[in-house]
Amino acid sequence: MTLPKLEVGYGLGRGQASFTTGARSATQAMTGVKECPLAAVLVFASVKYDLEAVLQGVYSVVGDVPLIGATTAGEICDGPQQESVVVVPLASPYLKVRVGLGEGVSKNWRQAVAQAVNSPEIEPSW
Numbered sequence: 001m002t003l004p005k006l007e008v009g010y011g012l013g014r015g016q017a018s019f020t021t022g023a024r025s026a027t028q029a030m031t032g033v034k035e036c037p038l039a040a041v042l043v044f045a046s047v048k049y050d051l052e053a054v055l056q057g058v059y060s061v062v063g064d065v066p067l068i069g070a071t072t073a074g075e076i077c078d079g080p081q082q083e084s085v086v087v088v089p090l091a092s093p094y095l096k097v098r099v100g101l102g103e104g105v106s107k108n109w110r111q112a113v114a115q116a117v118n119s120p121e122i123e124p125s126w
Contacts, residue, residue: 007036007091012077014084018050021085022057029087030061036091038062040099043069044076045085054085062089066097098122 009032013025022045029041041062045054051071058067075081090097100119102112116122 003035003093005092005094007033007089009033009087009089009091010077011087012075012081012084013087018053019057019060021049022054022087023060024057025085025087026058026061026089029089033089033091036093038065038089038091039095040066040068040090040097042088042090043067043085044072045069046075046083047071047073048083049085058087066099068097068099 009029011025011028011030013021013028015021015024022043026041041058043055043058045051049071055067075084075086077084077086098121100116100122102114102116102119105112
């Protein structure tokens with residue numbers, strides 16, 4: 001059996017409870033992942049939500065995988081959306097994702113980028 005090279009899902013959720021909206025969006029998104037291991041999950045959430053609670057909801061569904069995303073003033077999922085949470089899992093046996101963190105982007109973006117690319121989490125493993 002040959003695995004697909006890449007599986008991508010998407011989920012869009014709305015609601016009052018941040019954790020539940022994150023979990024619901026992630027559950028819907030995971031229906032697009034059938035065979036491959038998760039490599040990363042993208043999350044874009046309206047600023048109306050408690051981001052920490054949204055992420056806890058997403059992690060409760062997808063487990064411990066690299067998560068990349070942002071808060072937004074508008075989300076994109078089958079067209080423009082408002083006040084929603086969008087989750088996009090990327091799954092592949094050929095994709096390895098690592099995430100570095102840079103802080104203080106608005107004060108000094110160059111320093112933040114340098115901090116992110118030099119973080120030990122993204123050092124090569126070969």
